[in-house]
Amino acid sequence: MFVLNGYEYLLGFLLTCSLVPILALSASKLLRPSGGGPERRTTYESGMEPIGGAWIQFNIRYYMFALVFVVFDVETVFLYPWAVAFSQLGLLAFIEALVFIAILVIALVYAWRKGALEWS
C-alpha cells in the first residue's frame, strides 16, 4: 500500500524530464538539413580541435577528495533526520548531534593535518 504524499509531482517531473531530450533530439532531426561535410563529425563544430583521446588517466589527487567526500556524505545521511525533526527534538538532541559533529570534526582536522585536502 502506497501512502507517501506528494510523489505524483515527482512522477510528473520525471516524465517531463525524460520527454525533453527525446523531443529536442527528434525535433532537431526533423528540422536539420541532411548531409554535410566532414566538419559535421568533429567533436566541437567550429570550436577547438580536441587534443589526444577523451579517455585520460585522472590525477590521483582527485581520489583523496572523493574518499573524504564519501565519509562526509554518510554523515549527511545521519544528520538529515535530525534536521527534519529539529523542532520536535529539543535541547538534548541538539547536544547529542553536536557530539556527533565534533567527532567528525576530528576526522576533518586529521585529514587537514595529513594534507589530504591540499593540492600539493
Add this chain to the structure above:
Amino acid sequence: MQIAEGVQLVTFGILSLLMLGAALGVVLFANIVYSAFLLGGVFISMAGIYILLNADFVSAAQILVYVGAVNVLILFAIMLVNKREDFKPLKNSWIRQGMTVVVCGGLFALLGSVSLVTPWKISTVMPLASSTVPIAKHFFTDFLLPFELASVLLLMSMVGAIILARRDFVPDTVTGITSTQDSLTLPERPRELAGK
C-alpha cells in the same frame, strides 16, 4: 493526493525493466566506464522502488550515498587505473564461460526458487506517512549509542582511508615508490597548454 494503483503498477514495471536492463548492461558491456555509469542507473531504479515501498528515507540515502558517493568513487578508481590495453583472447575461453554460466545459472535458480517458495509475511500495519521523523526520534532516544558510534566508525574509516591512500607506513628507504608516484600523477593536459 496519492498515486493511483494502476500508475503504481506501471511505475514498478518501468523501474524493474530499467533496473534489469541496466544490470545486464553492467555485466555485458566491454567498456568498463559504461558499466560504471549503468551501475548508477541500477542504484537510481532501486531508489525508485524504495519510494514505492514507502521507504522515503532509505531512498534518499540510496541516492545520496550510492549514486552520489560510491558510484563516483568507482568511476574515479576506473579512471585512475585506466590504461587502454588490447587484451588477447584466451585459449579455451569456452571453459571459463561455461563455468560462469553454470555458477550464475545455479545461483539464479536457487534464489528464484527460494523467493517463490518462501511464504512471505505481508504486514497489515498501516505504513507511516513519512519515516524520517520517527527515525530521528529513535536516533536521539533509544538508538543514541549506535548513532554516536556511527560517527566514531566514520572517523576510523576516514583515518584508515587516508593512511592507506597516502601510504605513510611505507618507509622512505624502499626504492621504486617514487617511480609509481610519478606514473600515477600524470598531468591531465600537456604543460605547454596549461601555461597559456
